Amino acid sequence: MSSKKPKKVNIKYIAKIAGVSPSTVSRALRDDPNANKETKKRILKIAEELDYYPNLLAKGLRSKRTKTIGVILNDLKNPLYYDTIKAIEDKLNEVDYTxxxxxxxxxxxxxxxxxxxxxxxGVDGVILSPVNAKSENIKIIIENNLKAVCIDAVPNYKNINYVYVNHEIASFVATEYLIKNKHQHILLLNGPYQLSSSKAFLKGYLKALKKYSIKPNRALIKYIDLSIESGCEFFKKIYQDRKIVGNINFTSILCLSDLLAIGIYKASHELGFSIPNNYSVIGYDNIFATEYLSPPLTTVHAPKIRVGKYSVDILLEQIEGKDTEFKKIDLEPRLVERGSVKKIS
Amino acid sequence: MSSKKPKKVNIKYIAKIAGVSPSTVSRALRDDPNANKETKKRILKIAEELDYYPNLLAKGLRSKRTKTIGVILNDLKNPLYYDTIKAIEDKLNEVDYTxxxxxxxxxxxxxxxxxxxxxxxGVDGVILSPVNAKSENIKIIIENNLKAVCIDAVPNYKNINYVYVNHEIASFVATEYLIKNKHQHILLLNGPYQLSSSKAFLKGYLKALKKYSIKPNRALIKYIDLSIESGCEFFKKIYQDRKIVGNINFTSILCLSDLLAIGIYKASHELGFSIPNNYSVIGYDNIFATEYLSPPLTTVHAPKIRVGKYSVDILLEQIEGKDTEFKKIDLEPRLVERGSVKKIS
DNA sequence: TTCCTTTCTGGTAACGTTGCCAATAATAAC
DNA sequence: GTTATTATTGGCAACGTTACCAGAAAGGAA
Structure with a gap:
């Protein structure tokens, strides 16, 4: 142990100290079966004493595996993703991925x-909430053989996994619930037009209307940004300037996102309207705190934790090469009855 | 262009196509001043056509810079962090870091x-919300010369940056506010005992009591986990089993976290108590949605976005080597008056 | 004894990039 | 015309690890 510790302890140095070759050290550290148990123990001890930690850049470069996955989201601001992120982190942590x-x-x-x-x-895989289901970007993933799971949208490509919370069902269920409670005139507050979730959401809404032979009214379908502010602004404008929704009356509002619903709560508060007395509101996602609003928000629950868990499961299976089949998982959202819809039976 | 595209386009291959050396390609791609403008343009075009993307593992290994920073949080479940995360992401994105x-x-x-x-x-730096201010872990950071910014706690070491939201001031301000509104008996719902934020929070609370010559009561100081459930459970137990807080009465509750406050809202709802009529509640952090609760939660706002922004600023400055001085930033939280404290003047 | 496994180790090259230095060509200076 | 300077390039080695192969040592079977 005469040679002094270098700036950075590496395998070579450990090898020198232990009097073996770098290969042997590498094998020991990786717990390779082709390595003597005693040697392993000895080397591990030395590594420990030297506060060795591996250089994962080099390791990744050489071995083509990084134990890292990418998470690409559409909108970090949306609390919708919190649960999913947390679930992903938990799962990854269990298997030492980052x-x-x-x-x-x-x-x-x-x-x-x-x-x-x-x-x-060089990530081993990605979890992606795509901006658009037909996105050229997904093609990039496929062409480069990057393992991937889409969430939040069904991609327009066969060769890709997804875990999807069915937005169409969500809006169908919500719309039907409203209709059953005698709401015929439902204002649909959708997200931006080009968003695939907006399209799916509209579909379910129209489907439900059709089922009950209610003629949809274009004036009642609005596309706005997904934020509290946007929802609030929009709603206040309706009352400042009736022209926006024409002279149509509505008794209830269905929102693509709980954020929009909260925006309506806010606007209502400022305008002096009361929910659900003046109109009913129903949201989607069941994000954090919606149950503590006043009135508690009736919404459609999206199983966000499961989305995260399943995505990681699928990704890891593909990374480990255990399963090469593409997984297409459809999760059903479910209505959570609370207090923001006036019930008439 | 006779040699066909390899599985992975790399610098060597581009060099072959362009008829130059790898070094030249590397320089061109890095926009090194020691490279001919025309050559650069030509090489960039070829790289583009070949859908080249760099191998950042190799780049990082060689250059000791990864344009990556680590964010290590204490509790991803706490919505408190999301504004910070978003702010960090935004800032990093501007400068092409991940x-x-x-x-x-x-x-x-x-x-x-x-x-x-x-x-x-091989991250270039970390943003860390330490479990404990005296943590040995911070020593690891210092010893390894890892650039770092602590958030959420003032570390017990000189050689480290921090951006701190002063918890002591937060609880002082909140306590004082309660006292001024005629609350003498304040139940302090603190976080886990070993948490440095709990300690700071207690300090501010005691300081305020002292200022107004109110004798603190140990029975009114409680340490519980930071979650809605934990707050709710705890509070329900108080009423199921009076022994927990003894026979002390309190007229208000100060919580280390809005999550705990929400837990109390929940428990109160279930128990049939009304806030602020039966007792006042004051939170801390001003997390998402607290303003939409009923009653809107009076809380102490923590400038979470600024925490994120400043942290990144500091970190980048240190990484770029522009500034080697350690930065110690203290941010002042401010009271947000809403409706959960009964006002008596 | 010889031969064949099995177990373990060491050496070499490679992953894709860049730092460094030497070499060349082009230009300017004298 | 010679020399100094600048601009640009190529070659080599290295970053720290592992894949791969060859070979030594040990043990077992014949």
Whole structure:
């Protein structure tokens, strides 16, 4: 132990100390079966004493595996993702993987950049909430053989996994619930037009209307940004300027996101309206705190934790090569009755 | 262009196509000033056509810079962190950095593991919300020369940056506010005992009591886990079994976290108590949705976005080597008056 | 004894990039 | 015209690890 500790302890140095070759040290550290048990123990002890930690860049470069997965989301601001992120982290932690987290801000350009970054960083896989289901970006993933799971949208490509919370069912269930409670005029507050979730949500809404032979009214279908502020602004404008929704009356509002519903709560508060007396509100996602609102928000629960868990499960299976089949998982959202819908039977 | 595209386009291959050396390609791609403008343009075009993306593992290994920073949090479940995470992401995105996100779950062991992982992955710096201010783990950071910014706690070491939301001031301000509104008996719902934030919070609370010559009562100081459930359970138990708080009466509750406050809202709802009529509640953090609760939660706002922004600023400055001085930033929280405290003047 | 496994180890090269230095060509200076 | 300077390039080695192969040592079977 005469040679002094270098700036950075590496395998070579451990090898010198232990009097063996770097290969042997590498094998010992990796717990390779082709390594003597005693040697392993001895080397592990030395490594420990020297506060050795591996250089995962080198390891990844050589072995083509990084034990890292990328998580590319559309909108980090949306609390919707919190549970999913947490669930992903938990699962990954169990198997000693780490996560690189990115936000695409609903921009295809950003999403593309993020995917390329993941490729560059050599992640073993990605979990992606795509901006658009038909996105060219998904093609990049496929072409580069990057293991991936889409969440939040059913991608327009066969060769890709997804875990999808069925938005169509969500809006169908919600709309039907409203109709059954004697709401015929339902204002649909949808997300931005180009979003695939908006499209799916509209579909379910129309389907439910059709089932009950209610003629949809274009004036009652609105596309706005997914944020509390946006929902609030929009709703206040309706009352400042009746023209926006024309002279149509509605008795209830269905929102693509709980954020929009909260926006309506806020606007209502400022305008002096009362929910559900003046109109009913129903949200989607069942994000944090909606149950503590006043009135507690009736919403459609999206199983966000399961989305995270399943995504990781699928990804890991594919990374380990245990299963090469593409997984397509459809999760059903379920209505959570609370207090924001006036019930008439 | 006779040689066909390899599985993975790399610098060597581009060099072959362009008829130059790898060094030249590398320089061109890095926009090195020691490279001819025309050559650069030509090479960039070829790289583009070949859908080249760099191998950042190799780049990082060689250059000792990864344009990645680690974010190690204590409790991903707490919505408190999401504004910070978002702010970090935004800032990093501007400068083409990425973030590795980890959760330590209040465990020193996990935190240690996470720090080692960051070291192993060669991140350029970390943002850390330490489990404990005196943590040995921070020593690991210092010893390994890892650039770091602590958030959420003032570390017990000089050679480290921090951006701190002053918990002591937070609880002082809140306590004073309660006292001024004629609350003498304040139940302090603190976080786990060993948490440094709990200690600071207690300090501010005691300081305020002292200022107004109110004798603190040990029975009114409670340490519980930071979650809605924990707060709710605890509070329900108080009424199921009076022994827990003895026979002391309190007229108000100060919580280390809005989560605990929400827990009390929940318990109160179930028990049939009304806030602020039966007791006042004041929270801390001003997390998402607290303003929409009923009654809107009076709380102490923590500037979470600024914490994220400043942390990244500091970190980047240190990484770029522009500034080697250690930065110690103290941010003042401010009271947000809403409706959960009964006002008596 | 010889030969064949099995167990373990060491050596070499490679992953894809960049730092460094030497070499060349082009230009400017004298 | 010679020399100094600048601009640009190529070659080599290295970052720290592991894949792969060859070979030594040990043990077992014949």
């Amino acid at each position: 996560m690189i987290l990115c936000d695409s801000n609903y921009s295809q350009e950003m999403e593309r950049k993020n995917i390329i970054t993941m490729l560059s960083k | 973030m590795i996100l980890c959760d330590s779950n209040y465990s020193q062991e996990m935190e240690r593991k996470n720090i080692i992982t960051m070291l192993s992955k």
